[in-house]
Amino acid sequence: MQLHLKHRKASRIIKRVTEITSNGGLPKTGQYMVYVMGDDGYYQKGYPIGGGQRFIDNGDGTIIDMATGLMWIKDPQAAGLGSSMYWYDAINACENLDFAGHDDWRMPNINELLSIVDHSRYDPAFDPMYFIPFPDTWTPNWSSTVCAPWLDGAWCMYPYDGYKTVWSRVSDMCFVRPVRGGQS
Template identity: 40%
Template sequence: MKSLPPAALLLILGATAGSAQDLTYPVVDTMQDSCFDLVGQAIDCPAADQALYGQDAQYARRPAAYTDNGDGTVLDTNTALVWQKTPQNDRLQYLDGIAYCAALDLGGRTDWRVPSIKELYSLADNRGELLTPEEGTPTPYIDTAFFDFEYPSGRMAFAGQYWSSTLYVKGPVQNGRNQAAFGFNFADGHIKAYGTGLDFYTGAAATGGLAGPDGKAPGNYVRCVSGAEGVYGVNAFADNGDGTVTDTATGLMWQQTDDGTRREWAEALAYCEALDLAGHDDWTLPNSKELQSIVDYDRTGYPAINQDYFGITQDGETLDYWTSTTFGDWKNYANVIAFGKALSKSGDQTDYTDWHGAGAQRSSIKTIVGQEMTEDTTCSVNACDYNRSDNLVRCVR
């Protein structure tokens, strides 16, 4: 249980007292239960008058709640979605993944499908961390008390990506003309857009970029879901006319427009804790799932947010927003949601490109004071992410 001051606990309990069925899009807690300092050390969670107060672990949200049905399926009692407990341990091309779930007959159900990215991200458990063998046993970003998960064998243990059905509609990703669909990596805790093996403009099989020698993209794993489609993950925004927006689907109220100031992580936490807006002074820096809940994955332009309700003050490609969630693998980093292009570069590239897609969840170094960003922390074997310590902020209550 996350520890809270009594007054804050009462606020949270009041906000979550209703059943999940009262909301069409109940946001499930990240389950992160520890606090960390700016260089990645675990610390006692700060008091309200101390620096770094307001971290993810300090605010109890709706806890994850699963039921093993004993038939190869798991019910999420928050979302009412039923999940495949044990996925097929093979990578599939995007269209093959769609076909696989459509043909699945499991637990007396035949209405299986590939989940949307918001459905898939509801399973993310931010107690995960990917460790090398000499550092200890890794913990996947999913609750293995209910869901089976295997790390890929060999040197690419981090490549635990699972498809969603959510196509990236803003343009091609990586190099060339690659169509992409979002996925979540249960090995390393990121959302990104992965090449489907198809051409973004024609829908034909890709011939470059992520297409390998056999003409196919690397592919991802699939965990199928059963349940009403087009319900979970759909927002219902209302402009309150006072600088705030309420999402009646999630029960969250949002700061309508950011203040245009880029901050390091400690200042982002403090800014939301001190915010007094529309008669409310209980604002917080959103956790990863809360902030991802307002991404507009259907919008064909930038930024990836519904601009009928929300304002973004800055132009440009990097529109990353802080979350209160520390990144499990590098705890001197915190998660960000990219509402602009999620930039990276690879190989001989000299310019950053929209490698991961607007709507991706990446991570940024909390501060550059006393630290250095190196290839060890910004690069994988595939690409080097664009990384900055000062990001934008949008508060929630």
């Protein structure tokens, strides 16, 4: 019996998740200056514990996040995703992407997207050594997370400062940074 495409894809995702190892834990914010006693600069909580390297460049256009176990595309433009698009088109582009020998790419949820933000950086708010920014950092990146009170909206992240906002899924265009792996 032939499995439906959705179920075949789900089983490939589960299989490939076991290929990516993670030390687990929430990432540090990147804030190291102490501005107010008790802020994150003071506590320095989060991964990496012991100063381990968080991101690994695989040399094939992909990056592994050792804190979350997710694999990201280093430069979405190199994968043919260099222009902004509507939310539904972004989902389809990720779902149909075959890049670096993997065909189980998807649009990240908002928590996954925010996990690469480094709050010690600005424009872009993530490490450009591992995540090549789009030419326009003022246009948000889509997430797959729909905004509960506004069903026509989806959560996005501004790459210049890591700010989370909601844009219209049906009338706004944003960039997309595909991801693979994670828990199902």
